[in-house]
Amino acid sequence: MRPKLTDVAEKAGCSPTTVSRVINNYGYISQKTRDRVYAAMRELNYQPNTLARSLQGKQTKMIGVIMPSITNPFFAELVAAIEDKLEADGYKMLLCDVGQDSNKERRYLRMLEANQVDGIIAGSHNLGIEEYQRHGLPIVSFDRDLSDQVPIVTSDNYQGGCLATQALVDAGCGHVYFVGNLVKTGNPTSRRFDGYADTVAAAGLTVHTARSAFYESPAAKARELRELLTSGRKIDGVFCSDDLTAILLLKEARKLGIRVPEDLKIVGFDGTQLVQNYVPELATVVQPVPDLAGTLVKLLYERIADPEKKLAQNSYLLPVKLLRNQTV
Amino acid sequence: MRPKLTDVAEKAGCSPTTVSRVINNYGYISQKTRDRVYAAMRELNYQPNTLARSLQGKQTKMIGVIMPSITNPFFAELVAAIEDKLEADGYKMLLCDVGQDSNKERRYLRMLEANQVDGIIAGSHNLGIEEYQRHGLPIVSFDRDLSDQVPIVTSDNYQGGCLATQALVDAGCGHVYFVGNLVKTGNPTSRRFDGYADTVAAAGLTVHTARSAFYESPAAKARELRELLTSGRKIDGVFCSDDLTAILLLKEARKLGIRVPEDLKIVGFDGTQLVQNYVPELATVVQPVPDLAGTLVKLLYERIADPEKKLAQNSYLLPVKLLRNQTV
Numbered sequence: 008m009r010p011k012l013t014d015v016a017e018k019a020g021c022s023p024t025t026v027s028r029v030i031n032n033y034g035y036i037s038q039k040t041r042d043r044v045y046a047a048m049r050e051l052n053y054q055p056n057t058l059a060r061s062l063q064g065k066q067t068k069m070i071g072v073i074m075p076s077i078t079n080p081f082f083a084e085l086v087a088a089i090e091d092k093l094e095a096d097g098y099k100m101l102l103c104d105v106g107q108d109s110n111k112e113r114r115y116l117r118m119l120e121a122n123q124v125d126g127i128i129a130g131s132h133n134l135g136i137e138e139y140q141r142h143g144l145p146i147v148s149f150d151r152d153l154s155d156q157v158p159i160v161t162s163d164n165y166q167g168g169c170l171a172t173q174a175l176v177d178a179g180c181g182h183v184y185f186v187g188n189l190v191k192t193g194n195p196t197s198r199r200f201d202g203y204a205d206t207v208a209a210a211g212l213t214v215h216t217a218r219s220a221f222y223e224s225p226a227a228k229a230r231e232l233r234e235l236l237t238s239g240r241k242i243d244g245v246f247c248s249d250d251l252t253a254i255l256l257l258k259e260a261r262k263l264g265i266r267v268p269e270d271l272k273i274v275g276f277d278g279t280q281l282v283q284n285y286v287p288e289l290a291t292v293v294q295p296v297p298d299l300a301g302t303l304v305k306l307l308y309e310r311i312a313d314p315e316k317k318l319a320q321n322s323y324l325l326p327v328k329l330l331r332n333q334t335v
Numbered sequence: 336m337r338p339k340l341t342d343v344a345e346k347a348g349c350s351p352t353t354v355s356r357v358i359n360n361y362g363y364i365s366q367k368t369r370d371r372v373y374a375a376m377r378e379l380n381y382q383p384n385t386l387a388r389s390l391q392g393k394q395t396k397m398i399g400v401i402m403p404s405i406t407n408p409f410f411a412e413l414v415a416a417i418e419d420k421l422e423a424d425g426y427k428m429l430l431c432d433v434g435q436d437s438n439k440e441r442r443y444l445r446m447l448e449a450n451q452v453d454g455i456i457a458g459s460h461n462l463g464i465e466e467y468q469r470h471g472l473p474i475v476s477f478d479r480d481l482s483d484q485v486p487i488v489t490s491d492n493y494q495g496g497c498l499a500t501q502a503l504v505d506a507g508c509g510h511v512y513f514v515g516n517l518v519k520t521g522n523p524t525s526r527r528f529d530g531y532a533d534t535v536a537a538a539g540l541t542v543h544t545a546r547s548a549f550y551e552s553p554a555a556k557a558r559e560l561r562e563l564l565t566s567g568r569k570i571d572g573v574f575c576s577d578d579l580t581a582i583l584l585l586k587e588a589r590k591l592g593i594r595v596p597e598d599l600k601i602v603g604f605d606g607t608q609l610v611q612n613y614v615p616e617l618a619t620v621v622q623p624v625p626d627l628a629g630t631l632v633k634l635l636y637e638r639i640a641d642p643e644k645k646l647a648q649n650s651y652l653l654p655v656k657l658l659r660n661q662t663v
Contacts, residue, residue: 068446069429076415077405077411077414077415078408078411078412078415078608078609080406080408080411080609083405083406083408083411084406086405086430087404087405087406087432090430090431090432091432094431094439094442094443097446099429099431099443099446100429100430101397101427101428101429101430102414102418102428102429102430103418103422103427104415104418104419111422114422115422115427118396118425118427225612225613226612251613254613255613258613258615280406281406281408284553284554285553285579285582285583285586287586
């Protein structure tokens, strides 16, 4: 049975009014009482009924957006697009930029709960689904499988991997490398590698990989890419699973006197406006940022309107497109 | 005399409790009543007493951050640094990405008031100070003079203009152009031009300018830069008032076969981590993003703790540094 507000009050040894005030952050409550109420809520796994609150006009019109980091242009453009849509609908965005810091993400989840946001858009990858579910808020996930009851929105990463690799094969490459994250996380972004692997196999070529982790420093990545290019291995095409890594590869190749695209062809992934504007020579797979933002926001509104509603569809895969520029 | 909450209630024809509920966004209030209370607040220029609220434990621990756009890497890195500091102190950030849209900025100010954020960090340039003051929230400004009672934090733009221009003069340039915003807005960023102008004058050179507006599209900017480079005018050095424009200039020069730095030397401004990492050849003036964020946040806390306190100092000018890279 679902715990009630009165159960929390009993457990915390205070009145239901006090619990309600803690939840709605109204009136003076001592930190000690506040802590006791939160502890009781956690212990009972109490989930404030969002639908009921919204019917009582208690919506806060605030959405928590949890993302890796807006210092990455892709996430900056995605967050800006989400913010713009939310604002147009009268919502405000609490931005939670959590990087790789799972403690920060945990603190944010507790704060979002305390401030009673109406829902969460979750795009970071540090915490497990249990920690998200404990807070009982409507959630939509970007680029990550959380659970059957959390809708996930993502680009068609597999299609993107295929398009990028096929462009390299079509341009005559016989030794095509994949450079990106090789750890099998089960996240949808791993599908970029799958698309690459299936495409080289279909072309009768061999899979070659070089690791480049998302959170490594650009200097460390550049060093690894230089090592790859000077290793003596035959490489005439590279699919980088993100544009920033592709830019580093392009720079290292130029420094080594390797001509792009004559000697080496490169295709990246993400296709932000920033990269399209300032590195227009880079061929890349463009993620549909406005559609991703629009879908995330629309699905979240549906979850807020009816958090218990069975999902017709759990996963939303949006099409990507290839930009054929000079590097291929 | 300062209007009181009871004055607002009388004007709006409702009880003080209702006014308090509207201000604190608590309980069910009809939209009609809400509108009437806001109208009365505006008419009386009523400013909720933040100090009193905070003594009553009514802090919301939310800060509104109003900025042009996080799709610009400089603002993305500044906002990320502000968010990180706020979170460490138990505050949450409502991000208001307003671009050039003064209506959006106005809507946000009203929403921030209704949600009773504890304070605002304002870095956008669309609205006048009256509109900000009307809302009576503690404010700290980035890069913009709002009023004597609003602390302003900015990089030492004049020093930056001098450093960049002197580097070009020292490298032997005799025809040094300034490319950037030429509209005299009275904003601190105009000081970049002043530093440029004084430095070329001191070197016995002539002031040359070419306009490049912040909000122009990169394609339009690139076209103007190409026109400048092919105009037949003598140009051997350019100080661009932002790095993104400098990157476009570098690209256009390369396309035209103009060698950088042999034939043309370029210095930019901003020096984000992104540009340092991915365009490491660009000489630039680095704004101290972590210090800017830390100073903005610290000053805002002081305003929140005592909104009426006379400021010892209105303007905070933080030092910049020159990165001498290959383009100079």
